[in-house]
Amino acid sequence: MEAAHRDILRKNYSGLVQAIQPVQEVVDKLLQFKVLTCLMKAEIIEKPQTSFDRELETDKTELQDPRCHIDLGNDVFVTAKMWNDELNIHVRKYDVYPSGRSYPTKRGIVLSLKHWLELSGVHFKLQEAIDQGRTHDYAHVGANMYATLDPNGGVDLRQWEKYEHLGRVVPTAKGILLSKQQWQKPRDCCDVMTDFVPELKEMVPCMGQEDHQNQIGYLMCSFCNPNSDHKAVNNVPRVQSDFFQKGRHA
Numbered sequence: 001m002e003a004a005h006r007d008i009l010r011k012n013y014s015g016l017v018q019a020i021q022p023v024q025e026v027v028d029k030l031l032q033f034k035v036l037t038c039l040m041k042a043e044i045i046e047k048p049q050t051s052f053d054r055e056l057e058t059d060k061t062e063l064q065d066p067r068c069h070i071d072l073g074n075d076v077f078v079t080a081k082m083w084n085d086e087l088n089i090h091v092r093k094y095d096v097y098p099s100g101r102s103y104p105t106k107r108g109i110v111l112s113l114k115h116w117l118e119l120s121g122v123h124f125k126l127q128e129a130i131d132q133g134r135t136h137d138y139a140h141v142g143a144n145m146y147a148t149l150d151p152n153g154g155v156d157l158r159q160w161e162k163y164e165h166l167g168r169v170v171p172t173a174k175g176i177l178l179s180k181q182q183w184q185k186p187r188d189c190c191d192v193m194t195d196f197v198p199e200l201k202e203m204v205p206c207m208g209q210e211d212h213q214n215q216i217g218y219l220m221c222s223f224c225n226p227n228s229d230h231k232a233v234n235n236v237p238r239v240q241s242d243f244f245q246k247g248r249h250a
């Protein structure tokens with residue numbers, strides 16, 4: 001594809017792509033051919049009223065009684081709940097009806113307790129980047145979940161996965177783009193979450209574990225180095241290069 005054609009597609013990406021169904025497949029293809037950047041994909045699947053959104057059924061697991069339901073603003077909530085004997089923490093957008101009842105949407109992400117433990121460190125790292133005036137940065141939460149700085153000050157918290165044929169990680173639909181204000185609140189949630197989830201008190205972040213005190217231990221860890229190529233250092237710039245592609249707001 002010629003650069004000029006790619007530019008035309010990019011300028012119109014949002015409307016064009018949303019008109020096509022199913023959105024997920026189309027954006028994956030456009031990503032593969034480098035018409036869209038990873039963040040453009042995230043933006044498309046975050047937009048309400050796409051066919052991606054309409055296809056979603058309420059996730060039954062979301063209807064379980066949560067241990068907590070913390071409001072991040074704009075109908076996004078942090079909830080801790082059990083499902084299949086597993087306790088996870090969800091950051092999720094809810095549809096709120098005029099009756100006052102709210103229903104979880106699929107726009108969100110499930111964090112294991114292991115992921116949750118990393119969140120305050122991730123928050124700190126991104127805040128440092130913001131304080132230094134950087135508008136593009138990211139932090140690895142664990143197991144290919146990334147928190148990516150949005151140029152508008154928000155943060156995209158999303159599961160990525162390695163595409164072997166592309167040789168790099170790409171974002172999946174599992175995630176949520178939080179506004180600047182919403183992103184500030186999970187930091188506060190980290191402080192209170194142990195009240196709701198005392199299990200967290202017994203846990204230490206992955207990097208704090210004894211077998212991570214040498215580099216081999218870290219490289220062998222599927223959470224810290226999920227793509228198991230034992231070249232964590234080489235893997236990161238591949239993510240980064242995508243974030244630096246221009247044209248997201250063209």
Ligand SMILES: [Zn+2]
Binds near residue numbers: 221223
């Ligand atoms: Zn680890």
